[in-house]
Amino acid sequence: MNTASIEVENVRFHYGRRRALDDITFTLVSGAFNALLGPNGAGKTTLFGLITRLLSLQQGDIRVDGQSMSKHPARVMRQLGVVFQQSTLDLDLTVAQNLHYHAALHGMSRVRARERIQVELERFAMADRAGEKVRKLNGGHRRRVEVARALLHEPRILLLDEPTVGLDPKTRRELNDHVHELSHEQGLTVVWATHLIDEVRPDDNVIIIHEGRILAHASSHEVCRDLGSPDLVSAFAHLTGDVEAAAL
Numbered sequence: 623m624n625t626a627s628i629e630v631e632n633v634r635f636h637y638g639r640r641r642a643l644d645d646i647t648f649t650l651v652s653g654a655f656n657a658l659l660g661p662n663g664a665g666k667t668t669l670f671g672l673i674t675r676l677l678s679l680q681q682g683d684i685r686v687d688g689q690s691m692s693k694h695p696a697r698v699m700r701q702l703g704v705v706f707q708q709s710t711l712d713l714d715l716t717v718a719q720n721l722h723y724h725a726a727l728h729g730m731s732r733v734r735a736r737e738r739i740q741v742e743l744e745r746f747a748m749a750d751r752a753g754e755k756v757r758k759l760n761g762g763h764r765r766r767v768e769v770a771r772a773l774l775h776e777p778r779i780l781l782l783d784e785p786t787v788g789l790d791p792k793t794r795r796e797l798n799d800h801v802h803e804l805s806h807e808q809g810l811t812v813v814w815a816t817h818l819i820d821e822v823r824p825d826d827n828v829i830i831i832h833e834g835r836i837l838a839h840a841s842s843h844e845v846c847r848d849l850g851s852p853d854l855v856s857a858f859a860h861l862t863g864d865v866e867a868a869a870l
């Protein structure tokens with residue numbers, strides 16, 4: 623059974639007088655890959671900031687499995703695994719040390735942490751790198767470690783903000799494939815923010831955000847069908863009027 627995993631209701635957000643989000647409302651269905659697609663400045667990071675409580679809600683509400691973020695912040699946060707746009711790994715610690723630190727923050731016992739770290743590193747084919755300093759890893763491997771870390775406490779929702787920035791096309795594709803698999807095989811709800819249209823597959827749910835507003839929300843192929851567009855690049859350009867961003 624699908625349950626609503628994240629509901630964003632009438633969320634508005636301003637930085638001073640600058641409006642970043644304008645009355646955003648959407649509901650994600652759990653167990654699916656959801657792409658939050660918009661050009662730079664669309665409001666994706668602001669929305670992430672609100673969902674992860676880095677920013678305080680000014681108006682509206684966000685609920686995770688029916689629990690209001692403002693009323694039950696700790697319960698809501700336990701459900702979330704987050705990969706931020708900028709890496710937050712400590713470069714001078716080993717892969718395992720970074721993960722153990724995170725597990726400790728989530729109150730995991732040492733034994734449990736070891737088990738979970740092993741499982742997640744194996745999933746990302748990184749188990750043999752556990753003893754290496756993060757500084758020695760390439761960008762793609764660092765990102766894999768960050769996703770593994772975000773999954774340690776077995777969240778039901780994985781949020782990733784532009785996770786492929788700075789990666790070469792092959793590594794980008796691999797990471798995107800990995801996370802798609804996670805969503806399909808584990809029933810994990812994924813929210814993948816990106817400005818890159820080729821990271822969205824026809825079956826993914828896509829939320830197109832532009833200048834702080836939602837312009838479309840459906841599966842990618844439905845968005846194309848409804849607009850009579852041959853592909854998401856044309857649909858995106860049609861909706862946003864931003865041909866350059868669509869071509870990225």
Ligand SMILES: Nc1ncnc2c1ncn2[C@@H]1O[C@H](COP(=O)(O)OP(=O)(O)OP(=O)(O)O)[C@@H](O)[C@H]1O
Pocket residue numbers: 637640641642660661662663664665666667668669784
């Ligand atoms: N700290 C801030 N102070 C003022 N304005 C901001 C701040 N952060 C973001 N903005 C503005 O809010 C709007 C939304 O920005 P946001 O970073 O959420 O977009 P984005 O889609 O994540 O883009 P990017 O991928 O470039 O971060 C933009 O107009 C941006 O200039």
